[in-house]
Amino acid sequence: MAESLSILQSSYSSCFIDAHSHLTDEVFDKDIADVIAEAQRIGVKAALVVSENEAQFNKVISLADRFPEFVLPCLGVHPVQDIENVAAILERHHERLGAVGEIGLDFTPRFCKADDDKTTQKLVFTQQVQLAQKYDLPINVHSRSAGRPTIALLKELGASRVLMHAFDGKPSVALDGVRAGFYFSIPPSIVRSQQKDKLVSQLPLENIILETDSPALGPVKEERNVPANVTISCDYIATVKKIDPKEVRLITTQNAIKLFPKLVKFFAK
Numbered sequence: 001m002a003e004s005l006s007i008l009q010s011s012y013s014s015c016f017i018d019a020h021s022h023l024t025d026e027v028f029d030k031d032i033a034d035v036i037a038e039a040q041r042i043g044v045k046a047a048l049v050v051s052e053n054e055a056q057f058n059k060v061i062s063l064a065d066r067f068p069e070f071v072l073p074c075l076g077v078h079p080v081q082d083i084e085n086v087a088a089i090l091e092r093h094h095e096r097l098g099a100v101g102e103i104g105l106d107f108t109p110r111f112c113k114a115d116d117d118k119t120t121q122k123l124v125f126t127q128q129v130q131l132a133q134k135y136d137l138p139i140n141v142h143s144r145s146a147g148r149p150t151i152a153l154l155k156e157l158g159a160s161r162v163l164m165h166a167f168d169g170k171p172s173v174a175l176d177g178v179r180a181g182f183y184f185s186i187p188p189s190i191v192r193s194q195q196k197d198k199l200v201s202q203l204p205l206e207n208i209i210l211e212t213d214s215p216a217l218g219p220v221k222e223e224r225n226v227p228a229n230v231t232i233s234c235d236y237i238a239t240v241k242k243i244d245p246k247e248v249r250l251i252t253t254q255n256a257i258k259l260f261p262k263l264v265k266f267f268a269k
């Protein structure tokens with residue numbers, strides 16, 4: 001991997017990766033080609049497109065078929081979902097997937113009404129982590145109001161190739177993930193949450209990746225977010241860490257390629 005990274009550096013040094021997005025959302029149905037073209041113009045080389053439930057699986061795969069030079073598909077369900085067919089679908093598609101995701105734990109009242117909801121979520125999450133391990137795939141992880149239990153469970157399961165997206169837990173809990181080798185992706189909504197400055201300043205750049213979570217988590221609340229906005233995350237991280245945005249771009253892209261080796265194909269030419 002080290003060798004392929006050094007060969008590639010010239011080709012990826014001016015590129016961004018969006019490591020977590022929902023480009024199959026219906027708000028993109030009309031102009032997805034323009035949204036992708038705009039991202040490519042500013043240097044976004046690829047976006048990992050995740051699913052949240054089985055109903056989205058076909059759309060993720062079709063989008064990857066339609067934009068093979070930009071979309072790296074990920075399949076998974078979260079937080080409490082029926083996973084009966086997930087194993088069979090991952091078996092069918094695992095060779096082309098960038099990761100299993102998004103998967104995770106969400107302990108906000110919206111998704112967690114009864115106490116056994118937590119148990120069910122952990123079970124569904126565990127099964128998908130194990131499927132990722134079976135196919136040697138990284139995982140793209142959601143956690144909300146569940147930072148500590150998510151990281152604890154991942155460590156217990158021996159998961160090592162982990163992206164924690166839009167992490168809302170304490171920096172001290174995140175650093176526990178860093179010690180386990182996990183990566184954390186920062187969305188553009190960071191600009192409206194000064195509270196997250198602490199997280200960004202404490203996370204080593206070597207563990208940070210860029211994401212947008214488009215169409216959610218944009219710089220302006222309620223406004224549609226797009227992959228081109230990874231630059232906003234990049235610039236903000238650079239400001240907090242008092243370093244050059246170019247360094248943030250280079251290291252986060254390098255981190256993304258390390259965690260998601262299938263990104264290499266986007267730099268092939």
Ligand SMILES: [Zn+2]
Binds near residue numbers: 020102213
């Ligand atoms: Zn998401």
